[in-house]
Amino acid sequence: MSIALFPHRLALRQALARLTAKPLATFLSALVVAIALSLPALGLVLMDNLGGLARGVSGKPEISAFLKREVSAEQAQRVENRLQADKRIAALRFVPRDLALKQLAARGGFADVSGALVENPLPDAFIIEPTGENPAVFEAIRTALAAMPEVAHVQLDSAWVERLHAAVELGRWSMLLLAGLLGAALVIVTFNTIRLQILTQRHEITVSLLLGATRNFVRRPFLYFGLLQGLLGGLVAWALVEGVMALIAPRIEDLARSYNIVLDLHGPTPLQAAGLLAFAALLGWLGAGLSVRRHLHDGAVD
Amino acid sequence: MIRFERVTKRYPGGHEALADVSFEIRHGELVVLGGHSGAGKSTLIKLIAALEKPTAGKVWVSGQDVGSLRPNQVPYLRRSLGLVMQEHRLLTDRTVFDNVMLPLLVTGYPPKDAAKRVRVALDKVGMGAFEQVMPMTLSGGEQHRVAIARAIVNRPSVLIADEPTAHLDPAYAREIAALFRSFHQAGVTILLATHDETLFSPYGSRRIELDHGRLVA
Ligand SMILES: Nc1ncnc2c1ncn2[C@@H]1O[C@H](COP(=O)(O)OP(=O)(O)OP(=O)(O)O)[C@@H](O)[C@H]1O
Ligand SMILES: [Mg+2]
Numbered sequence: 001m002s003i004a005l006f007p008h009r010l011a012l013r014q015a016l017a018r019l020t021a022k023p024l025a026t027f028l029s030a031l032v033v034a035i036a037l038s039l040p041a042l043g044l045v046l047m048d049n050l051g052g053l054a055r056g057v058s059g060k061p062e063i064s065a066f067l068k069r070e071v072s073a074e075q076a077q078r079v080e081n082r083l084q085a086d087k088r089i090a091a092l093r094f095v096p097r098d099l100a101l102k103q104l105a106a107r108g109g110f111a112d113v114s115g116a117l118v119e120n121p122l123p124d125a126f127i128i129e130p131t132g133e134n135p136a137v138f139e140a141i142r143t144a145l146a147a148m149p150e151v152a153h154v155q156l157d158s159a160w161v162e163r164l165h166a167a168v169e170l171g172r173w174s175m176l177l178l179a180g181l182l183g184a185a186l187v188i189v190t191f192n193t194i195r196l197q198i199l200t201q202r203h204e205i206t207v208s209l210l211l212g213a214t215r216n217f218v219r220r221p222f223l224y225f226g227l228l229q230g231l232l233g234g235l236v237a238w239a240l241v242e243g244v245m246a247l248i249a250p251r252i253e254d255l256a257r258s259y260n261i262v263l264d265l266h267g268p269t270p271l272q273a274a275g276l277l278a279f280a281a282l283l284g285w286l287g288a289g290l291s292v293r294r295h296l297h298d299g300a301v302d
Numbered sequence: 303m304i305r306f307e308r309v310t311k312r313y314p315g316g317h318e319a320l321a322d323v324s325f326e327i328r329h330g331e332l333v334v335l336g337g338h339s340g341a342g343k344s345t346l347i348k349l350i351a352a353l354e355k356p357t358a359g360k361v362w363v364s365g366q367d368v369g370s371l372r373p374n375q376v377p378y379l380r381r382s383l384g385l386v387m388q389e390h391r392l393l394t395d396r397t398v399f400d401n402v403m404l405p406l407l408v409t410g411y412p413p414k415d416a417a418k419r420v421r422v423a424l425d426k427v428g429m430g431a432f433e434q435v436m437p438m439t440l441s442g443g444e445q446h447r448v449a450i451a452r453a454i455v456n457r458p459s460v461l462i463a464d465e466p467t468a469h470l471d472p473a474y475a476r477e478i479a480a481l482f483r484s485f486h487q488a489g490v491t492i493l494l495a496t497h498d499e500t501l502f503s504p505y506g507s508r509r510i511e512l513d514h515g516r517l518v519a
Contacts, residue, residue: 007410207391212381213408214374
């Protein structure tokens with residue numbers, strides 16, 4: 001077994017030696033790979049988070065009814081009593097305008113704005129959870145609410161959930177497309193790196209072939225080099241994604257909370273991270289393979 | 303062992319380097335290949351090592367038709383030959399030891415025994431003390447000897463050398479000639495291309511001579 005693996009160990013050692021021989025160049029190449037990959041990776045992780053949100057909410061759809069500004073507290077109380085009597089409504093939550101503003105003010109930056117406001121611009125609202133999941137029932141509740149004189153506007157939350165869902169799906173596809181485009185760019189970058197390596201090592205390649213090296217023997221270190229460089233880039237990309245997520249997640253969660261949405265953003269799952277690394281390594285291998293196929297042909301031996 | 307059958311080699315551009323060449327080298331022979339500069343000596347050696355393909359005719363090495371070898375068979379042909387090319391082609395960024403190690407590395411030779419073999423080969427050419435030296439700091443004659451050590455480290459049954467004594471002063475040249483003689487006495491088949499006709503005549507060698515690509519003797 002050790003004899004059969006020996007050429008691979010050797011090639012891996014050679015590839016590692018080439019990587020460590022020029023640490024700065026290696027680091028910069030890895031960074032290029034990482035930056036190109038981190039953009040779609042970050043996008044996909046965010047889409048994944050939002051997708052989970054859309055799925056979580058759509059299991060329990062809500063209807064929001066915003067009351068007219070001039071509706072008094074007693075009138076609001078009467079609406080609440082009427083709604084509570086309705087058998088089609090499973091749960092009911094009243095969000096008074098003061099509370100809504102306070103929640104808004106609690107988020108940093110908004111405090112100044114709310115302090116500067118002469119009047120609270122937010123309306124009172126009811127958040128309603130219908131019984132069952134029959135869309136016809138939702139629609140019936142919606143029309144009933146819209147018909148009430150105290151109600152200014154009714155919003156079926158499943159509508160924005162659906163819209164969010166579609167947006168997330170669109171975002172995911174865009175990110176995959178972007179990943180494909182940047183992936184192609186990475187293949188080209190590796191292709192060129194390996195081309196330069198083959199040029200500078202032309203003499204060694206010629207001598208090795210003269211001494212009876214097989215083409216595979218000559219090829220292997222370049223392939224491993226491409227693989228390792230891709231893997232390294234993938235690792236850096238992973239770190240970048242984790243870093244950016246750690247940086248922006250609290251801000252997005254705060255922002256979401258101001259819309260009464262509880263978000264718990266997470267970085268890439270282990271499976272997603274593994275996929276990122278595998279994708280990066282595969283691109284490196286591919287670029288190296290294409291380069292070797294192209295450039296080892298034209299008379300490495302004279 | 304090595305047989306040329308009406309071999310013609312025309313390079314792209316039309317120059318005919320070899321014309322209708324036929325000869326045979328038998329196992330254990332020491333053959334000296336003579337001829338003026340440009341006569342076609344290097345071309346003949348390149349055909350044996352499958353570095354070039356014949357335009358017409360056949361080249362046989364150990365019963366194999368070299369011209370019809372598949373690309374993945376060529377490395378195994380080269381491993382059976384010890385080659386010392388005209389330009390010695392040592393790797394300048396590696397020590398003498400690593401240069402001689404290269405053929406063993408390339409063939410996946412067990413690394414444990416490899417070091418021992420490298421030392422034996424270096425001792426045979428009298429370069430045992432230069433293991434850790436970089437090739438560029440060696441004299442021309444010493445570099446030649448390292449190249450020869452690299453050619454014999456795989457213990458080939460055929461040793462082929464292109465001008466191994468060129469650019470050497472006479473004392474060095476005689477040393478190298480004696481080295482080949484000792485390999486010959488150990489049973490290795492040897493083909494040497496050289497201008498220096500007198501150098502190998504005392505060793506009972508056979509001569510073949512090229513003139514403008516044609517065999518004249
Ligand atoms: N790759 C090539 N392409 C075109 N012509 C070539 C090539 N290699 C050699 N030749 C020509 O073929 C002829 C024979 O060359 P070769 O190198 O075999 O001669 P040689 O006998 O080894 O000469 P020398 O003693 O100077 O080394 C020469 O005229 C040379 O110019
Ligand atoms: Mg020559």
